Amino acid sequence: MAIITFTLPDGSTRSVEASPGISLMKAATSNLVPGIVAECGGNASCATCHVYVVSDNPDLVCPDGSVEDEMLDFTAEPRRPESRLSCQVEITESLDGLVVEVPEAQV
Amino acid sequence: MTSAPTVELSIDELVRDPYPMWEQLRAEAPVAFVPALNRFLVTRYDDIVELEKTPEVFSSREDGSLLTRVVGPNLLREDGDAHQRIRHAAEPPTRPRQVRDTWGEIFAANCSRVLDELEPRGRADLIADFAEPLVEMNLAALLGIGEVPPSLMGSWSTRMMAGNGNYADDPDVWRNAEAATSEIAEYVGVAVDRVRDQPDGTIISAMVHAPEPLALPEVQNNIKVIIGGGINEPRHVFGTGAWKVLTDPALRARLVQEPTLWRKVFEESARWLSPIGLYPRQVLSDYEVAGVTLSAGAHVALVIGSGNRDATVIEHADVFDIDRAPAPHLAFGGGPHFCMGAWVARHEVSALAWPGAFDRLQGLRLAEGFEPEIRGYVFRGLTSLLVEWDPVG
Numbered sequence: 360m361a362i363i364t365f366t367l368p369d370g371s372t373r374s375v376e377a378s379p380g381i382s383l384m385k386a387a388t389s390n391l392v393p394g395i396v397a398e399c400g401g402n403a404s405c406a407t408c409h410v411y412v413v414s415d416n417p418d419l420v421c422p423d424g425s426v427e428d429e430m431l432d433f434t435a436e437p438r439r440p441e442s443r444l445s446c447q448v449e450i451t452e453s454l455d456g457l458v459v460e461v462p463e464a465q466v
Numbered sequence: 467m468t469s470a471p472t473v474e475l476s477i478d479e480l481v482r483d484p485y486p487m488w489e490q491l492r493a494e495a496p497v498a499f500v501p502a503l504n505r506f507l508v509t510r511y512d513d514i515v516e517l518e519k520t521p522e523v524f525s526s527r528e529d530g531s532l533l534t535r536v537v538g539p540n541l542l543r544e545d546g547d548a549h550q551r552i553r554h555a556a557e558p559p560t561r562p563r564q565v566r567d568t569w570g571e572i573f574a575a576n577c578s579r580v581l582d583e584l585e586p587r588g589r590a591d592l593i594a595d596f597a598e599p600l601v602e603m604n605l606a607a608l609l610g611i612g613e614v615p616p617s618l619m620g621s622w623s624t625r626m627m628a629g630n631g632n633y634a635d636d637p638d639v640w641r642n643a644e645a646a647t648s649e650i651a652e653y654v655g656v657a658v659d660r661v662r663d664q665p666d667g668t669i670i671s672a673m674v675h676a677p678e679p680l681a682l683p684e685v686q687n688n689i690k691v692i693i694g695g696g697i698n699e700p701r702h703v704f705g706t707g708a709w710k711v712l713t714d715p716a717l718r719a720r721l722v723q724e725p726t727l728w729r730k731v732f733e734e735s736a737r738w739l740s741p742i743g744l745y746p747r748q749v750l751s752d753y754e755v756a757g758v759t760l761s762a763g764a765h766v767a768l769v770i771g772s773g774n775r776d777a778t779v780i781e782h783a784d785v786f787d788i789d790r791a792p793a794p795h796l797a798f799g800g801g802p803h804f805c806m807g808a809w810v811a812r813h814e815v816s817a818l819a820w821p822g823a824f825d826r827l828q829g830l831r832l833a834e835g836f837e838p839e840i841r842g843y844v845f846r847g848l849t850s851l852l853v854e855w856d857p858v859g
Contacts, residue, residue: 396794398798398800399801400518400519400800400801400804402550402553402804404557404561404806406562430562432562432563433562433563435792464792466733
């Protein structure tokens with residue numbers, strides 16, 4: 360299990376327990392974390408599960424040239440270096456304690 | 467657990483205006499069996515989202531699918547890996563950056579071409595004479611059959627759609643649909659031969675050169691589906707938004723100042739008058755939703771046109787308002803079948819077609835006495851948009 364903390368636009372936080380192997384998006388939506396829409400259900404086609412990952416871990420940077428990299432140019436809130444589509448981030452034990460910022464809007 | 471109530475609905479009334487009936491269903495029978503459609507209708511926003519994201523129960527493969535009868539096995543009627551394989555092969559040219567960088571210029575040139583021809587006329591049906599040929603030209607180019615005239619694209623689409631709705635089993639309708647699909651197969655065959663040695667940015671090329679390439683019949687069937695489903699929807703969204711802006715001078719003035727607002731007009735048009743009102747699923751194992759049980763084998767319709775007007779999720783949902791708090795609409799569907807053409811339509815309609823028409827056609831206004839006719843419940847939109855402008859020259 361990994362504990363992931365989501366920081367919401369109103370400044371409040373929500374911590375959830377996530378099982379390794381699922382996506383960060385699933386960890387959020389199955390725990391009803393607001394603000395993560397994920398219209399396409401995890402297929403990197405809709406750009407509505409955008410998050411900012413607060414971490415120095417280079418493994419958590421969006422891979423250059425990936426489909427995700429392309430989609431991140433079309434998110435509702437501006438892309439930042441730490442932007443990810445949460446459906447493309449796989450939960451591992453090493454992510455325990457990760458903090459993730461949920462943007463103001465997804466559409 | 468109880469079974470869903472049966473509700474009698476008149477198809478004629480649904481075609482005229484389904485929204486009062488959707489509202490009643492949401493309030494009184496959010497999962498209802500409708501004999502005229504021989505289906506269980508799911509009409510609340512939250513239930514639709516839940517079912518869309520449960521594809522392991524709500525299958526896209528459907529017994530007796532007329533779509534499959536018309537075009538053969540295709541990605542709209544597949545689940546899981548079989549669907550993903552086709553989707554991944556076809557999708558790259560429809561992703562937003564490729565739409566903008568590879569297709570933006572070609573779509574813009576098509577838009578100018580149609581407007582060049584239209585501008586001296588001074589009056590037109592902005593849907594039939596502008597949006598439709600533009601969408602058809604863009605789609606033909608994107609697919610890799612750019613040589614097909616727009617009118618033929620439209621005729622193919624219309625004949626296949628008639629087949630998809632041929633519940634009356636009219637043999638002429640089947641014949642027309644078969645003629646359309648065999649013509650498409652021929653054009654696609656030629657395109658496949660061409661791109662095999664010369665890959666390009668088209669969908670046919672993407673299918674042929676995918677890591678898991680599609681065989682010729684798969685390419686043909688799936689191109690048929692895209693032609694069947696890729697014209698009506700952007701055309702209808704164009705019509706809705708253009709009509710709303712032509713009847714709202716304040717909004718129109720804002721769009722001149724801030725053309726990026728057209729994108730909000732797009733999303734709100736797709737929400738307020740969803741071009742696709744509902745789509746089918748078949749239940750694989752008993753499932754409880756909204757307090758009733760849907761049994762394995764049941765045919766279901768996810769009524770996204772209704773979900774998009776669900777006031778419990780979307781405030782003053784019956785009002786067209788581009789300034790509403792951002793609310794994710796269901797017009798593109800959800801889950802693995804999320805509309806593949808979403809980014810294409812967003813770009814061609816909100817970045818090109820609307821700004822192009824409103825900019826070029828000086829003094830654009832509704833034709834004297836024009837009253838819109840809006841029809842359909844499976845596919846819904848304005849049937850025409852008669853306009854006038856001050857012709858140049």
